[in-house]
Amino acid sequence: MSLLPRRWRLPYIALLVVVGLLLSVSALQSYRQGGGTRPWEPFLWEFSSIGVIAGLALGVHALMGRLSGRPWQQQLAAHAVALPLFSLAHIGGMFGLRLLVYGIVGVDYETGDLSTLLVYEGGKDAVTYFSFCLISRGIWMARAAALRAQELERARRELAEARLARLADQVQPHFLFNTLNLISSVMYEDVAAADRLLCQLADLLRQTLAARQRVEHTLGEELALVQPFLALMQARFGPERLIVRIEADAAARACRLPALLLLAPVENAVKHDVARHRGRVTVSVAATHDGGRLQLRISNHGDTPVPEAPPDPDGGLGLRNLRERLQARYGDAARVEFGPDGAGMCLAVELPCGS
Structure with missing residues (x-):
């Protein structure tokens, strides 16, 4: 959470919970239609994925911030490395949590064929990764624009203050010289x-x-x-x-x-x-x-x-x-x-x- 400002932490967690509940309820309906008997399973599946994605999204956001302004060749090379790492971390973390919970409750869990799993989850992770990149890019651009606006406003205030000081400086010599002429x-x-x-x-x-x-x-x-x-x-x-x-x-x-x-x-x-x-x-x-x-x-x-x-x-x-x-x-x-x-x-x- 250190990558996320304190004021955004609760809204971020709330958003993840809402998305996880919506996906879980939708998966529960399909699960029951398929004859599933443990209603907690769809919630585990969805929240295990959402929980891992939540941390990885912050990492993607930090990466986009570091790549901002870099040559496109460096950015492309960074994404070529980051995408497979993102997918492996998501798959490993997600199934690791599921296996842990299933082991605690004493229920067998079959992950399926590894190659099929990597292709299926990898495709979804690629879409997720680049979606996060686009969202993060927009956030960093908005932040940069806000900083530029603040700097511009500060520069305008300083210019106005300097101008006011210059104009005020004109008053005293003008008044002083005329008054001295009157006295003389x-x-x-x-x-x-x-x-x-x-x-x-x-x-x-x-x-x-x-x-x-x-x-x-x-x-x-x-x-x-x-x-x-x-x-x-x-x-x-x-x-x-x-x-x-x-x-x-x-x-x-x-x-x-x-x-x-x-x-x-x-x-x-x-x-x-x-x-x-x-x-x-x-x-x-x-x-x-x-x-x-x-x-x-x-x-x-x-x-x-x-x-x-x-x-x-x-x-x-x-x-x-x-x-x-x-x-x-x-x-x-x-x-x-x-x-x-x-x-x-x-x-x-x-x-x-x-x-």
């Missing part, structure tokens, strides 16, 4: 403000580095990164010029999403739209949970736009990064829309709410 613009105007902004930036970078290690976290944890970033931008532009609104219900905050997913789109909303408007700019981040889906909206509206600086219709690098990350993580299960929204722009994201 006030460095000579207000040294204290620039120093305060750098300290806030250092704290935010520590949080983003920790978030990158998790790959995925809750929306609540993502907003915990967005809020200090927006506070940093408010300190840069002034709370009168940049107004921030964040609204998310408890169910939405519990949903999981890729780490640092919203930081770049929010950054773009602030950076590009503050530059495009002379007056106030309102940046809103709203999240709701509905029917197992997380719905996110990042919108910005400003007073008096500058006509010479139209918005990027594609949303810039931040939105392209977001689309690629969602496609790699969720495929068609995620939806992204970006376009005008009244006096401003709106990014709408809908994705499965993982927990």
Whole structure:
């Protein structure tokens, strides 16, 4: 039984018992019609054959596994040796069991002429052997296909994870460079403000580095990164010029999403739209949970736009990064829309709410 996995042992034994009973009942009817007086004999005949065949079938299966991928000449030579051994083992084991039982009960048993027996049983054994070979071949092919599918799925997961990591790596440098450029613009105007902004930036970078290690976290944890970033931008532009609104219900905050997913789109909303408007700019981040889906909206509206600086219709690098990350993580299960929204722009994201 060592050739058979533990979980298949009981089903295998049950199958052998069922086949043995069916053959025995059929043989019993012919036995009685022939005038037989010992009803246990057909059961002995059939189960002695089935029992030996059960062990030999496992040997054939192991042989087919070893021959897989070998040149056909080697396979043919192996079968030429294995077939007669299979038949001799079956005949010897089967009649050995029968003689043993008949000897125990004290009944004579005639095996018949040896040459006739070998031809008769050998023909049946050849059919049985090659049937087992075909069945075993199918099993090994199915197993190989399952292993290939597992390897392919593992490779796909690793590729997706590597792609997500690469896309996530794009976020921090992009955000960092733009933030440093913003800080540098006030460095000579207000040294204290620039120093305060750098300290806030250092704290935010520590949080983003920790978030990158998790790959995925809750929306609540993502907003915990967005809020200090927006506070940093408010300190840069002034709370009168940049107004921030964040609204998310408890169910939405519990949903999981890729780490640092919203930081770049929010950054773009602030950076590009503050530059495009002379007056106030309102940046809103709203999240709701509905029917197992997380719905996110990042919108910005400003007073008096500058006509010479139209918005990027594609949303810039931040939105392209977001689309690629969602496609790699969720495929068609995620939806992204970006376009005008009244006096401003709106990014709408809908994705499965993982927990």
